[in-house]
Amino acid sequence: MTSAERSPLTRKLSAFVALSEDELAVLERLHQRRRSFTAGRDMVHQGQSARVAYILSAGWVCSYKLQPDGTRQIVDFQVPGDFLGLRSVLLRTSDHSFEPIVDIEAAEVLTSDLLEAFTQTPRLATAILWAASRDEAMVVEHLVGIGRRDAGARMAHFLLELASRLALVGMGSKEGYDCPLTQYHLADTLGLSAVHVNRVLRQLREEGLVTFRDAHVTFHDYGGLVDLAGFDPAYLDQTGPLLK
Amino acid sequence: MTSAERSPLTRKLSAFVALSEDELAVLERLHQRRRSFTAGRDMVHQGQSARVAYILSAGWVCSYKLQPDGTRQIVDFQVPGDFLGLRSVLLRTSDHSFEPIVDIEAAEVLTSDLLEAFTQTPRLATAILWAASRDEAMVVEHLVGIGRRDAGARMAHFLLELASRLALVGMGSKEGYDCPLTQYHLADTLGLSAVHVNRVLRQLREEGLVTFRDAHVTFHDYGGLVDLAGFDPAYLDQTGPLLK
């Protein structure tokens, strides 16, 4: 199987663990039940008990939480190769909603299939746990950003993190990437108002650091942006393979 | 064994899963390697690779992340009955530090012992995974609070969450609880300045909602505080036992 034929998840995990043909086969088998979802229509609602997880193969999703006053906070995004609702499979709590940003393709994963795959191939289990732990580290970093970075650094950090994540599945680089998010998504993610997001983006553009326009992010000064954000990608843990 | 003799973790999990004598015995055996740590001296440093986890039996700990500019963000607190560094056992990433708020007592748990306990008693494994997932839900709720609640609601929510958590191990109620945190801890937790924390506490006190003084939190108007915070404890998942 060539690299292009593999799923984004396979590609992501392969950057981390050298998987055998057997393990690759098990992983691909998890992708059997293909599903499509329409942009803007929530896949899972807050409070609903989800008994399945998904592997996202195409498109973007965000998971968010609604407040009593109507505002919402986006907790994180899923891009191709990411799991979706992995936590809710093992437990009853599904305390946030999932919204596809664009039309998406995802593979439905049954709890039983996942557990079976885990017992068959322990190394694959390790790789998937790595991905889950990395997701959690991103939430923590997100929290730190909202708590202790100003709007400019927050935006810069977010755009850089997305670049790293997308690079892992071949959808981005230090030059830039396609990004279907609106300024409202950014606002709900970064804990800002949409108006201020607009201003911050303008400032970053005028400083010659990065441009976000027409659903595309273009880095003009990657290093400068890293400095502004205080971006240390260590938490993404993607510097090289852990298991050989 | 009477309730008072049990460890806080046992007490916490018992509120959720009715554990058999066998399971209780396995759980207590995890508490064999007792350790003490001194207040203010970090147990684990950012970047260090921790191969062990701890079960906190007495005292308070916070886990935090330092920023390049010297500010810090506290991600969450551990109170008696909580795991500490559970994630870092399974994986290599230990991207934050742990600081004991006061002198603490903790049980060191080896990865091997934990895995053995998991295979011996699957129900216990479920209970521990429940606790881990609950911890994660708290981080998410924390993120939402920093992103979308103003300082007053943020503080109120935080104090209420602590009350619920402590109630689970018999250390707090809707009347109040002992709390060794300084205003600096609160500031680093809530993404505020220490000065503003002081002002917010004063306002909550003057409004007759809650008093935080001399290391003790006293609720004067629990319901009013819940309203102000928009506190919905569903994410804590402690409304009643899940498994019988």
Added chain:
DNA sequence: CGAAACGTTGAATGGTTTCAACAAGAGTGG
């Protein structure tokens, strides 16, 4: 006794929000 940590308060500053208005493009139905 002096130092250090914590708490408290005022005044000035500033980052961010809110309110308001308008422009551009996409989709929809008449």
Added chain:
DNA sequence: CCACTCTTGTTGAAACCATTCAACGTTTCG
């Protein structure tokens, strides 16, 4: 095909929440 609406992006001005700076009181502890 055109008016219409809805979504998204953009900008200005005023108001506000929170920070910073500064000073001082209190307690603890060596």
